[in-house]
Amino acid sequence: YLLKNVAPAELARAIRAAHAGEALLDPLIAARLVEAIAQPAGEPAAERLTAREQQVLxxxxxxxxxxxxxxxLGIAEKTVKTHVGHVLAKLGVADRTQAALHAVRMGLDRGS
Structure with missing residues (x-):
């Protein structure tokens, strides 16, 4: 993978490397990949949700x-729909069933 502003000599080297079956990665891209891999995992799903979203979940x-x-909760049904949409998006799930499974894993199903 090369950036579009690569020097002509580097482009020629990359073409020769590709012809030889080698993979080439721009040093800037390689550094960003290493950074991304080295970062700790994202925050737990429950912490990404607001308190209200956790209640809805x-x-x-x-x-x-x-x-x-x-x-x-004493709120409008339209507001609930908005919260549900946010919950699904933040958890990266497609439907309420998958969201409910996340809730069980997070222990939110044992609420008061």
Whole structure:
């Protein structure tokens, strides 16, 4: 992998290397990869969620509908839908079932 501003001599060397079956990586890209690998893992999923999002997730794990979550928390159903969308995005999941599994792993299903 080369950056588009590579020097002509480096480009020629990369072409020869590719022809020989070698892989080439721009030093700047290599440094960024090493940095990314060396960084500690991201924060736990529960810490990425706001307190309200954690409440919503806990209620999802209990099988509550958006309407019931809204009643339980005293907020509009539209607000619940917004929170659910944020929860799904932050957890990187596609649906409520997957979110509920995360909640169980995080211990949020045991709420009061």
């Amino acid at each position: 806990a209620l999802i794990a209990r099988g509550y509908s958006n309407k019931r979550i809204a009643l339980e």
